Amino acid sequence: xxxxxxxxxxxxxxxxxxxxxxxxxxxxxxxxxxxxxxxxxxxxxxxxxxxxxxxxxxxxxxxxxxxxxxxxxxxxxxxxxxxxxxxxxxxxxxxxxxxxxxxxxxxxxxxxxxxxxxxxxxxxxxxxxxxxxxxxxxxxxxxxxxxxxxxxxxxxxxxxxxxxxxxxxxxxxxxxxxxxxxxxxxxxxxxxxxxxxxxxxxxxxxxxxxxxxxxxxxxxxxxxxxxxxxxxxxxxxxxxxxxxxxxxxxxxxxxxxxxxxxxxxxxxxxxxxxxxxxxxxxxxxxxxxxxxxxxxxxxxxxxxxxxxxxxxxxxxxxxxxxxxxxxxxxxxxxxxxxxxxxxxxxxxxxxxxxxxxxxxxxxxxxxxxxxxxxxxxxxxxxxxxxxxxxxxxxxxxxxxxxxxxxxxxxxxxxxxxxxxxxxxx
Amino acid sequence: xxxxxxxxxxxxxxxxxxxxxxxxxxxxxxxxxxxxxxxxxxxxxxxxxxxxxxxxxxxxxxxxxxxxxxxxxxxxxxxxxxxxxxxxxxxxxxxxxxxxxxxxxxxxxxxxxxxxxxxxxxxxxxxxxxxxxxxxxxxxxxxxxxxxxxxxxxxxxxxxxxxxxxxxxxxxxxxxxxxxxxxxxxxxxxxxxxxxxxxxxxxxxxxxxxxxxxxxxxxxxxxxxxxxxxxxxxxxxxxxxxxxxxxxxxxxxxxxxxxxxxxxxxxxxxxxxxxxxxxxxxxxxxxxxxxxxxxxxxxxxxxxxxxxxxxxxxxxxxxxxxxxxxxxxxxxxxxxxxxxxxxxxxxxxxxxxxxxxxxxxxxxxxxxxxxxxxxxxxxxxxxxxxxxxxxxxxxxxxxxxxxxxxxxxxxxxxxxxxxxxxxxx
Ligand SMILES: Cc1cc2nc3c(=O)[nH]c(=O)nc-3n(C[C@H](O)[C@H](O)[C@H](O)COP(=O)(O)OP(=O)(O)OC[C@H]3O[C@@H](n4cnc5c(N)ncnc54)[C@H](O)[C@@H]3O)c2cc1C
Ligand SMILES: Cc1cc2nc3c(=O)[nH]c(=O)nc-3n(C[C@H](O)[C@H](O)[C@H](O)COP(=O)(O)OP(=O)(O)OC[C@H]3O[C@@H](n4cnc5c(N)ncnc54)[C@H](O)[C@@H]3O)c2cc1C
Numbered sequence: 001x002x003x004x005x006x007x008x009x010x011x012x013x014x015x016x017x018x019x020x021x022x023x024x025x026x027x028x029x030x031x032x033x034x035x036x037x038x039x040x041x042x043x044x045x046x047x048x049x050x051x052x053x054x055x056x057x058x059x060x061x062x063x064x065x066x067x068x069x070x071x072x073x074x075x076x077x078x079x080x081x082x083x084x085x086x087x088x089x090x091x092x093x094x095x096x097x098x099x100x101x102x103x104x105x106x107x108x109x110x111x112x113x114x115x116x117x118x119x120x121x122x123x124x125x126x127x128x129x130x131x132x133x134x135x136x137x138x139x140x141x142x143x144x145x146x147x148x149x150x151x152x153x154x155x156x157x158x159x160x161x162x163x164x165x166x167x168x169x170x171x172x173x174x175x176x177x178x179x180x181x182x183x184x185x186x187x188x189x190x191x192x193x194x195x196x197x198x199x200x201x202x203x204x205x206x207x208x209x210x211x212x213x214x215x216x217x218x219x220x221x222x223x224x225x226x227x228x229x230x231x232x233x234x235x236x237x238x239x240x241x242x243x244x245x246x247x248x249x250x251x252x253x254x255x256x257x258x259x260x261x262x263x264x265x266x267x268x269x270x271x272x273x274x275x276x277x278x279x280x281x282x283x284x285x286x287x288x289x290x291x292x293x294x295x296x297x298x299x300x301x302x303x304x305x306x307x308x309x310x311x312x313x314x315x316x317x318x319x320x321x322x323x324x325x326x327x328x329x330x331x332x333x334x335x336x337x338x339x340x341x342x343x344x345x346x347x348x349x350x351x352x353x354x355x356x357x358x359x360x361x362x363x364x365x366x367x368x369x370x371x372x373x374x375x376x377x378x379x380x381x382x383x384x385x386x387x388x389x390x391x392x393x394x395x396x397x398x399x400x401x402x403x404x405x406x407x408x409x410x411x412x413x414x415x416x417x418x419x420x421x422x423x424x425x
Numbered sequence: 426x427x428x429x430x431x432x433x434x435x436x437x438x439x440x441x442x443x444x445x446x447x448x449x450x451x452x453x454x455x456x457x458x459x460x461x462x463x464x465x466x467x468x469x470x471x472x473x474x475x476x477x478x479x480x481x482x483x484x485x486x487x488x489x490x491x492x493x494x495x496x497x498x499x500x501x502x503x504x505x506x507x508x509x510x511x512x513x514x515x516x517x518x519x520x521x522x523x524x525x526x527x528x529x530x531x532x533x534x535x536x537x538x539x540x541x542x543x544x545x546x547x548x549x550x551x552x553x554x555x556x557x558x559x560x561x562x563x564x565x566x567x568x569x570x571x572x573x574x575x576x577x578x579x580x581x582x583x584x585x586x587x588x589x590x591x592x593x594x595x596x597x598x599x600x601x602x603x604x605x606x607x608x609x610x611x612x613x614x615x616x617x618x619x620x621x622x623x624x625x626x627x628x629x630x631x632x633x634x635x636x637x638x639x640x641x642x643x644x645x646x647x648x649x650x651x652x653x654x655x656x657x658x659x660x661x662x663x664x665x666x667x668x669x670x671x672x673x674x675x676x677x678x679x680x681x682x683x684x685x686x687x688x689x690x691x692x693x694x695x696x697x698x699x700x701x702x703x704x705x706x707x708x709x710x711x712x713x714x715x716x717x718x719x720x721x722x723x724x725x726x727x728x729x730x731x732x733x734x735x736x737x738x739x740x741x742x743x744x745x746x747x748x749x750x751x752x753x754x755x756x757x758x759x760x761x762x763x764x765x766x767x768x769x770x771x772x773x774x775x776x777x778x779x780x781x782x783x784x785x786x787x788x789x790x791x792x793x794x795x796x797x798x799x800x801x802x803x804x805x806x807x808x809x810x811x812x813x814x815x816x817x818x819x820x821x822x823x824x825x826x827x828x829x830x831x832x833x834x835x836x837x838x839x840x841x842x843x844x845x846x847x848x849x850x
Contacts, residue, residue, distance in 0.1 A: 069739035112579040145823045153804035154537040161586030182636035211607035314494035379578035398570045
């Protein structure tokens with residue numbers, strides 16, 4: 001949806017000193033700086049709306065330090081989540097935050113990403129311990145102090161939290177210290193079809209309320225399920241569906257599974273299909289992660305736009321039911337898929353980019369959905385960020401004093417307004 | 426340790442409008458403002474070092490809104506954690522952050538408090554969803570937008586996180602939206618004595634590495650254990666001891682207990698004593714929460730000073746062993762007690778306030794301990810904050826650029842430097 005706007009130049013620094021020199025040079029010359037991770041962001045974050053230099057960080061891809069006993073690791077900005085998990089394979093540890101795309105971890109910090117595992121392991125906000133940041137003028141900040149990696153602290157203001165979700169507008173993240181988790185002893189995944197959207201979402205809410213420590217709980221509407229069946233050769237019933245995963249010891253898994261089945265049964269679910277083998281699970285989640293491409297295949301040649309809202313979980317049933325109706329009424333082609341355990345979901349809308357009237361309708365639909373979420377005490381973005389597309393909704397979400405405070409923060413760290421200009425605010 | 430410095434006046438506002446008017450009035454007259462929760466803070470946060478008006482928030486003690494289905498609640502600043510948990514008694518929900526003292530929840534936000542349950546449920550940083558803040562000039566900020574209470578968001582900068590741990594230096598917190606948790610189905614507590622400090626701490630590290638979801642894991646050295654035995658009529662062996670608690674279903678508890686016993690056994694623990702009844706557990710935790718008073722009773726008439734550091738858990742054994750030796754060498758009376766599951770512990774030092782030489786030695790000991798933690802990639806405060814006592818250590822911890830960024834934040838929100846002046850920075 002965000003028209004590609006190339007920068008005037010792209011540079012590939014090899015180390016933090018070069019990033020710092022580049023930032024200092026650009027800043028002294030009044031040239032905009034656009035940090036680039038892997039470009040999978042969905043809100044136009046890397047568009048060079050005012051031209052400038054794109055700092056592509058993919059060549060800085062070392063894993064700097066693993067502290068297995070402390071469950072932490074330090075990565076450069078070019079390391080992706082898959083690369084990290086491959087590296088960790090024999091350590092008994094993993095990094096759970098999982099936005100589907102194989103994004104860079106520092107890009108994930110920058111957007112405050114989350115994904116399928118957030119319901120159990122938290123989002124990036126919960127899993128970043130320290131950041132190395134090149135500030136707009138080139139100075140180096142270690143948000144929790146150089147080399148530190150403790151689990152908690154009450155020392156001064158939370159600078160780390162300030163940069164998580166800042167979308168490249170406050171500085172360039174050149175290293176992140178992340179929190180790792182022990183690999184679960186056992187894992188089981190499942191799919192479960194429901195008679196209605198309401199039944200699937202009620203099941204989600206009840207599972208959370210029963211404190212079943214579900215690791216993943218993903219909703220797909222029947223259109224999405226149908227598309228995934230075709231794109232990824234599954235043969236799930238074409239119905240509102242939950243994809244679930246449970247982590248634990250063999251014994252605790254049995255208990256989680258039993259409770260989840262009971263709850264789903266109460267809500268009228270018929271088919272609970274378990275994937276216990278690693279290969280079967282891999283196929284299932286590969287299908288889930290290909291949902292975007294499955295949706296694109298519904299209208300070949302069209303582009304996709306993924307909306308992203310998040311509401312208190314008790315409000316999920318009503319907003320999902322409303323959204324299905326809105327979708328029908330709009331005449332647009334779209335699927336619904338989401339991390340419903342967090343109250344977060346997306347509509348993937350297919351749009352012919354040449355059809356300006358359709359583009360307008362897609363934008364209007366996205367804005368209407370954002371406002372529906374706001375009206376239910378929710379947020380206009382659970383994980384994709386504001387970027388170029390949601391600046392008006394952000395204002396409605398946080399209000400005048402909130403906006404002014406954010407603008408003050410921006411002006412404080414980037415007085416010339418050269419860090420990824422035109423985004424967020 | 427922090428000499429009492431009374432303000433020029435104390436006011437008890439009844440509602441947020443009054444707080445706002447007071448802030449505006451003080452600010453326009455250049456009068457310092459000191460927010461006051463329940464005064465249990467340990468780093469001199471409520472001392473009026475430059476005089477001014479103390480805004481005592483205890484009269485604003487309503488629970489504004491419980492959203493049981495969304496696991497959230499909105500409280501005014503006078504609500505304490507015990508009052509909240511009493512209110513929640515029949516809801517199946519509870520608020521786990523537990524600093525021992527019956528502190529105000531907004532004071533706990535202000536100090537970034539944690540306590541015994543943080544190893545499982547996180548600290549205040551992880552459990553605050555939204556804050557209502559009266560900014561220094563009197564304007565009202567809702568950090569996540571008015572009335573919002575979602576589980577996650579990527580909308581703009583993280584203003585909520587900025588105020589958690591700000592120790593009253595950036596604004597007055599007049600309401601907090603907190604995350605609640607389901608009451609565990611079953612709970613078991615235990616004490617376990619060890620042949621050495623090293624063995625107790627190794628057990629902690631191994632329990633975490635084995636991913637046993639322990640809810641509480643507290644260390645008491647033999648001096649502390651002895652004092653607690655006497656003060657709270659326990660009869661635990663006088664030895665380095667862990668107090669543990671496990672939450673879960675009956676079945677998962679059995680498994681957690683078995684693993685913990687195995688690990689403790691491997692580390693030479695002899696006595697594992699289980700408290701399954703609620704009354705027994707209550708006595709145990711009451712004793713743990715009275716550790717401060719038990720320590721005070723070691724030298725009647727003396728004052729206590731509680732140090733507070735946090736290190737990566739792998740470094741806990743060495744810093745605890747060193748600290749025991751430092752304590753012996755110093756000739757001071759002190760106990761060690763801590764939330765070792767987070768790598769966080771305290772030395773409670775007893776000091777005769779009239780003995781300036783002893784006061785000097787206690788200060789020096791605290792500073793040395795802080796530097797030991799810093800040298801091990803740790804923090805000079807895991808939970809008590811910087812207040813008046815740790816400003817030098819904060820500088821060493823975050824470095825020049827970190828300090829400058831914090832000073833910029835302070836200047837941005839409080840340009841006249843009237844919010845709780847002299848603290849943190
Ligand atoms: C198929 C698909 C599925 C997705 N599913 C999810 C999902 O489930 N959950 C989710 O959260 N997201 C999802 N996303 C979105 C995307 O993967 C995330 O936003 C991701 O965090 C972006 O990382 P990136 O490295 O690609 O960043 P980029 O796209 O390169 O950049 C995104 C923004 O961050 C800034 N940035 C990047 N790196 C840095 C850095 N080192 N320092 C400072 N600023 C930086 C950029 O300037 C830009 O503003 C999905 C995307 C796709 C294509
Ligand atoms: C016996 C004992 C045991 C303790 N154990 C722990 C522990 O295990 N973990 C732990 O974290 N702490 C512990 N503490 C310390 C203390 O309980 C916490 O720091 C607590 O969070 C302070 O809350 P309060 O309401 O008493 O704040 P106060 O002492 O009143 O204030 C503390 C600071 O916060 C500011 N403040 C207070 N309320 C507000 C507000 N509404 N808005 C803005 N600023 C405000 C004050 O200006 C001051 O700077 C312990 C204290 C005692 C006495």
